[in-house]
Every structure is written in C-alpha cells, then in structure tokens.
Amino acid sequence: MNPSDQTDRRSFLKMVAAGAITTTVLMVYRPESSAKAEGASSVPIPGDGGASKLKHDYAYVIRIDRCNGSGACVRACSAENNVPEGLFRTWIERYVKTGEGIYVDSPNGGMNGFAEVKDNFKEEALSSWFVPKLCNHCRNPPCVQVCPVGATFASEEGFVLIDDKHCIGCAACVHGCPYGSRFMNHETGVADKCTWCYHRVKRGQQPACVEACPTGARLFGDLNDPESEVTKLFAEDEWLVLKPEMHTESYCFYVGLPREVI
Amino acid sequence: MDLPSSGAHLVRLTGLYVIGIVGFVFVRSAVEPETWSREDSYRKAALEDLAKRPSIHGGNDSCVGCHQDEEGTHQDSMDELMDGAHSSLSCESCHGPLAHHVSDDRKIGDARIDYTRMLCLNCHGNLVSLPAAFPKMILGDEHLSPAREAELLKAAKAAGKEKFYRHKKKVHFGMDCTECHLSPHDPET
Numbered sequence: 001m002n003p004s005d006q007t008d009r010r011s012f013l014k015m016v017a018a019g020a021i022t023t024t025v026l027m028v029y030r031p032e033s034s035a036k037a038e039g040a041s042s043v044p045i046p047g048d049g050g051a052s053k054l055k056h057d058y059a060y061v062i063r064i065d066r067c068n069g070s071g072a073c074v075r076a077c078s079a080e081n082n083v084p085e086g087l088f089r090t091w092i093e094r095y096v097k098t099g100e101g102i103y104v105d106s107p108n109g110g111m112n113g114f115a116e117v118k119d120n121f122k123e124e125a126l127s128s129w130f131v132p133k134l135c136n137h138c139r140n141p142p143c144v145q146v147c148p149v150g151a152t153f154a155s156e157e158g159f160v161l162i163d164d165k166h167c168i169g170c171a172a173c174v175h176g177c178p179y180g181s182r183f184m185n186h187e188t189g190v191a192d193k194c195t196w197c198y199h200r201v202k203r204g205q206q207p208a209c210v211e212a213c214p215t216g217a218r219l220f221g222d223l224n225d226p227e228s229e230v231t232k233l234f235a236e237d238e239w240l241v242l243k244p245e246m247h248t249e250s251y252c253f254y255v256g257l258p259r260e261v262i
Numbered sequence: 263m264d265l266p267s268s269g270a271h272l273v274r275l276t277g278l279y280v281i282g283i284v285g286f287v288f289v290r291s292a293v294e295p296e297t298w299s300r301e302d303s304y305r306k307a308a309l310e311d312l313a314k315r316p317s318i319h320g321g322n323d324s325c326v327g328c329h330q331d332e333e334g335t336h337q338d339s340m341d342e343l344m345d346g347a348h349s350s351l352s353c354e355s356c357h358g359p360l361a362h363h364v365s366d367d368r369k370i371g372d373a374r375i376d377y378t379r380m381l382c383l384n385c386h387g388n389l390v391s392l393p394a395a396f397p398k399m400i401l402g403d404e405h406l407s408p409a410r411e412a413e414l415l416k417a418a419k420a421a422g423k424e425k426f427y428r429h430k431k432k433v434h435f436g437m438d439c440t441e442c443h444l445s446p447h448d449p450e451t
Contacts, residue, residue, distance in 0.1 A: 065393050070385045072355035079359045080318045094391050115380065115387035123407060128391035153304030163308035166295065199315040208319050212355040214348075214385060215396075 056157045057223040058196065060137070061233045064256040066217035067130040069094060071113040076212035078111065080197060084187050089194040090134035090209050095260060098124040102260050131254075131261050132218060134209070135160065135181040135194035136242065139249035143173035143182060152191065158251055159198050164190045178246045196220065320360030325353045328364075339447050346448030356381060356446070381446065382439040394420075399439075 007015075069092055077083060077090045092110030096103040098121065107117050110130075121128065137160045144152050144160060151167035154160050167190035174182045174191060185192035197207035201220075205211070210220045221230030233239065239253035242261065254261075297307040326337045343349055354360060358374040388398045443449045 068385050068392055068396050069389060070355075072352070076319060076352075076355060076359070079362070096391065113384040113387075114389055114391065115383045120388075121390050122388075125390045128389075129393075130391050150298075150303040150305075153302065153308075155309060161308065161312055163305050163311075165311070166305055166308065195312065198309075198312050200317050200319075202313045203317060205317060205319075205321060211319055211321055212352050214351050214355060216350055 055224070058137075058158045058201070058251070059221065059223050059230050059234060060134070060196065060252045061219040061221075061230050061239070062132055062252060062254050063217045063219070063233075064129055064131060064254060064258070066215040067092070067132055068215055068217075069110060069114045069130040070214055071110045072212040072214055073132060073209035073218060074109050074111040076208040077194070080200075080208035081195070082187075083192075084185060087183050087185065087192070089181075089192070090132065093131045093133060094128065095131060095258070096121045096124075096128040097126045097260060099126065100124075104262075127258075129258060131257070132209075133179065133181070133242070134252065135177075135196070136179055136248065136250035136252040137196060139251060140247060142176045142178065142246070142248060146172045146176040148172060155198075159196055159201075160193075161195055161198060162191055162193065164188060164192075167191050178243050178248065179250075316361065318359045318361040319352075319354050322353050324360050342445055342447040346450055348447060348449060377438060377440055379438045382443075 071092060073090055074088060074092060078088075081089055083089050086108075088109040088111075090109075091106050092114075093104055093106045094110075094114055094117075103121070105117075107114065110132075114130075137154075137158055139154070139158065141152075141154055141160050144154055147153075148170060149166060149168055151163045152160065152173050153163070169184065169190050171184050171191065174184060177193075182191055182193040184190075197205070197209075200207055207220050210218045219230050219233070221228030223231050223234060225231060233255060234253060239255050240257045241250040241253060242257075243250075295305045295307075298305050322340065326340045328336050340353075343351065343353075356374075356376065357363075362371055363373045364370060383399065386397060386399045388400045392398055439449075440446065
C-alpha cells in the first residue's frame with residue numbers, strides 16, 4: 001500500500017459526512033418532484049360526479065337482501081368467459097349463523113344453486129344469507145403491485161385486467177389477492193379472473209352476471225352517470241366493502257352486508 | 263508485481279456499471295413488447311385484445327326479434343314475462359346463452375327448456391338463506407317443527423306472500439310445477 005494514499009481518520013470522517021449529506025439531500029429533493037407528477041394522475045375520488053378526468057368510473061353493487069342463491073350468475077359467467085369446470089370467476093357463498101358458530105360453504109361455487117344441497121340447517125339457523133363474490137377491481141390492487149412482469153394492470157376506467165399473452169404463470173397475483181378472486185387457468189396456463197366482462201361493457205352491454213341475475217341483486221354502472229342505479233345506491237352510503245382493513249379500495253359495494261362476512 | 267494505480271478500483275466499478283447499463287438497455291429493447299407503456303407498466307394492446315372477445319349472451323332484447331311470423335313467437339313469451347312477477351328475469355338465465363342457440367342469424371342449436379320442477383326450485387326452494395320477502399315453496403313432503411312453521415308463515419304474511427305458504431298443503435312430491443302453473447313466464451296464469 002502506498003503510504004501517501006492513506007488518509008488519516010479526520011479526513012476520512014469528513015468524506016463520509018459529506019457523502020452522507022449529499023446523498024440525503026438528493027433523496028429528499030427527488031421524491032418531491034416525482035410526487036408532483038404523480039398528483040396529476042393519482043387515484044380519482046369515487047363518485048365525485050365526473051370531476052376527475054375519467055370518462056367512466058365503473059363500479060359494482062351487490063344487494064345481499066336480494067340474492068336468492070340461484071347461481072344464474074355463475075352459470076352465465078362460465079358460459080360467457082369459457083371458464084373451465086371447477087374454476088370460478090364469480091361464485092356464491094352461503095353463510096349460516098347457528099348458535100354454535102358460523103358455517104360457510106360454496107358447493108360448486110353455487111353454480112347449481114343451493115336447492116339440492118343436503119344441509120339446509122332448517123332448525124338450527126338463526127340467520128342465513130348468500131354472498132355473491134367476484135373480483136373487486138380495486139383501485140389499489142395488490143395483484144397489480146405484485147405482478148413481476150406487468151401482465152395484470154388497472155385500466156383507466158377502473159377495470160383490473162390480465163394480459164394473457166404477457167403472463168408468465170407465476171401465480172404471485174393469485175397469492176396476492178386478499179379476496180381469492182384470481183386463479184390459475186389450467187387450460188390457458190395463465191392467471192385468470194373476473195374482468196367485469198370488459199368485452200361486453202365496451203359494447204354497451206352489462207356484464208353477463210348482472211344480466212342473468214333474476215332478482216337484481218347484482219348491479220353494474222358508471223358512477224359518473226347520475227341516473228345509474230349504482231350511483232344512487234353508492235350515494236345512499238349504506239354499503240360496505242369486503243376486507244376494508246386490507247386498504248385495497250375495493251370497487252364492489254355491498255348493500256346489507258352482515259358483519260360476519262369475511 | 264506492479265500494483266494497480268490508486269484510482270483503479272473506481273475505473274473498474276465505473277466500467278462494470280457502464281457494461282451493466284448498456285446490457286440492460288439492449289436486453290430491454292429486445293424483450294419489451296410493442297405498445298408497452300412505461301408509465302403504466304402494461305401492454306396497451308391487451309385492452310384491444312380483451313375487447314375483441316365475442317359476447318355470448320345477448321340480453322332479453324336480442325331474443326324478441328325472432329320468429330315473428332309464427333304463432334307463439336318469442337315476442338309473445340316476452341309479453342307474458344313482462345306482465346307477471348317474473349318480469350325481472352333474463353331469458354338466457356333459464357334458456358341458455360344466445361351464442362349457443364343462434365350464430366350469424368341462423369339457428370345452431372335448440373334453446374334449453376327445462377320442464378321439471380328443479381327449474382323452479384332453483385330459486386324458489388325452501389332454503390333457509392333466502393331473503394325474508396322472497397317466495398319459498400314449502401312442498402308437501404317437507405317436515406318442519408311447529409315453531410319454524412309459525413316463523414315462516416309470519417314472514418310470508420309480512421311480505422304479502424302468504425299464498426305461497428299455502429302450497430304446503432297442496433303440492434305433491436314428484437309433481438312438476440308446470441302441471442298447475444302452465445306458463446313459467448307468468449307463473450300466476
């Protein structure tokens with residue numbers, strides 16, 4: 001080692017201090033300028049009537065007090081979207097509250113309805129209800145955050161979609177969704193989930209499940225449209241979302257959701 | 263041995279960085295898909311691909327246009343449906359999707375028609391999870407405790423659906439609903 005290259009302790013500490021201060025200053029100034037840019041395209045406030053720049057602000061409403069567990073939605077979705085047997089883009093759960101606890105099931109996703117299910121808990125049920133579930137098309141989607149290749153994404157109108165040509169089938173998103181809405185499709189080899197029937201909505205049609213629902217328990221609409229049923233229900237503010245503690249900013253609003261639903 | 267110069271380590275590090283950056287830019291330009299958006303991190307063409315998928319269901323309006331010149335057309339069924347309690351129903355939820363029946367304006371298959379009681383029981387069976395005001399068929403073969411019976415009768419009365427409750431006395435096991443309710447479209451016929 002060349003003796004003249006050695007620094008003494010004091011100079012070394014001065015260099016470290018100067019380096020640390022410079023780096024910190026640079027770190028503090030950079031994020032601010034990028035935050036300003038982000039502010040312009042930040043998440044719009046739902047239901048603000050079009051004040052945000054989006055043309056459409058689609059949302060989904062489910063009225064628990066109207067679901068009769070027919071399963072028409074599950075069958076329609078399966079036919080519309082080529083969902084393989086045994087996998088579900090949307091499904092119905094049945095909750096039965098008895099004196100001993102809460103029982104939850106979803107026989108074949110509710111595809112055949114619940115009329116032929118053996119246990120009907122006729123005597124023990126204190127209360128019971130159906131909960132239709134599907135992808136919540138969150139505004140802060142954990143699945144989009146975790147995808148390593150950017151195959152799943154949130155479109156500008158709120159649809160969370162999968163680019164099946166780009167997906168590598170790692171299933172990190174399946175793991176990341178707190179609602180269990182995503183699955184690996186063994187026929188296509190890539191991740192799959194409810195798309196709110198993006199192909200139908202783009203043509204002015206309703207999603208297949210909404211169309212098929214016999215009781216009007218499922219509704220889909222544009223929060224920027226003041227005439228939409230969804231906008232009116234949203235404004236009444238009697239809704240809850242699933243797993244609010246996950247801060248996913250879910251866009252499926254449940255009216256009449258009992259507290260026991262997970 | 264000659265020692266490296268005093269700044270050699272910096273030169274080597276810089277060199278590695280440069281190689282890394284150049285390599286990265288080169289590989290990225292090779293694998294990045296067309297229409298890839300760097301701000302939004304997805305392939306914009308995926309939206310078009312998704313929008314191109316065909317609609318399998320047509321909605322109620324897509325059914326009425328057919329068989330206009332025959333008796334008992336789809337329009338007649340629709341009129342019947344709109345008259346009765348089943349007016350909120352979708353034709354396809356019982357009869358199957360449009361795409362399984364018609365393609366390119368030609369019939370490609372029969373629409374599903376289920377005459378059995380299961381079609382009705384799918385929605386109207388005596389399920390404990392049904393909403394309180396929803397009409398339930400309590401069939402003749404069902405046994406319930408008196409307390410539960412009283413509860414259901416009370417709920418039926420409160421919802422104004424007491425007439426459904428009375429089915430318990432009349433409907434026989436194994437009978438199809440359509441033997442009395444001639445038209446599922448308007449069940450009160």
